[in-house]
Amino acid sequence: MAQEKPLRIILADDHQIFREGLRTLLEKQPATRVVGEAADGREAVRLAARLQPDLVVMDISMPVMNGIEASRQILADNPDTFIVGLSMHADCRFVLETLKAGARGYLLKDSAFEELAAAIREVRLGRIYLSPAATDLVVRDFLQREQPARAPGAFGLLSSREREVLQLIAEGRSTKEIAADLGISAKTVETHRKQIMHKLKLFSIAELTKYAIREGLTPP
Known part of the structure; x- marks a missing residue:
């Protein structure tokens, strides 16, 4: 039986200790390899262009270039890359803008690792994955749409x-x-x-x- 091709991942987050912990957990998963790490959005774009990963785990708030802009640029160069956004922002605007940029998943940073593993499995199947907390934000926003519209951000x-x-x-x-x-x-x-x-x-x-x-x- 042919060996499963490893999933090649780039981690983009400006906190080194967070990247190191995530790398350790991800590389314990079957057929998964972290091929690069980026501390800001522009570095993530450069790494993705050079390494052509299958998937990028993307922090939304990073210096130099934020994760939403970085996602847009990565996908403009390689539309087949899967991107899963991680964020501390419990705000529907960030969920929607991340998805509009082309990301296939969005999780809050206080999610358990099992949730990230589930998100990766789902997006590889062509589905969109929102953590329960992110789904709640989107649903609440939808239900409140009859209220006066907020000024565009x-x-x-x-x-x-x-x-x-x-x-x-x-x-x-x-x-x-x-x-x-x-x-x-x-x-x-x-x-x-x-x-x-x-x-x-x-x-x-x-x-x-x-x-x-x-x-x-x-x-x-």
Whole structure:
């Protein structure tokens, strides 16, 4: 009988101790191999392009690039990659935006490991997996839709590039550093910054930083 091909996984999370614990648990599963680890979203995108994993376990709140943007970029390059989002955010917006980005699963970080193992099995079968807590958030949001609509958040107001720039501004990067990180000119960064401020009606770096943290674009 032919040996089962190992499931190749990348772990993306900015906490090393969390990645190490998850790696240990995952590699105890049959035919499962962790082939790479990333501490931020941009590193996850680079690793995924180089290693072409079967699945990425993606933290949603990471520095440099958050997990939602990273998921979009990974799937744009390789649509066959499965992504399971892990998050501390018990907020329906994050569940829905993660799924819109193309992830096939969403779990809260206080979930048991058995739940992550179940999510991996389900998404490999082509199904979407939400942990019970995430499902509860989505159902509650659906039931409350008759209430006045909330103002659109960053994912509705800003383009993907503007969200990247906003996250880096909130993390204290200078215009030159942002330009170097994104491979664009300093003038283009300034244009994006002005557009972001205009769209959000926020006119200081402090206000932008608070907004980015509140919207989950960058870790607090």
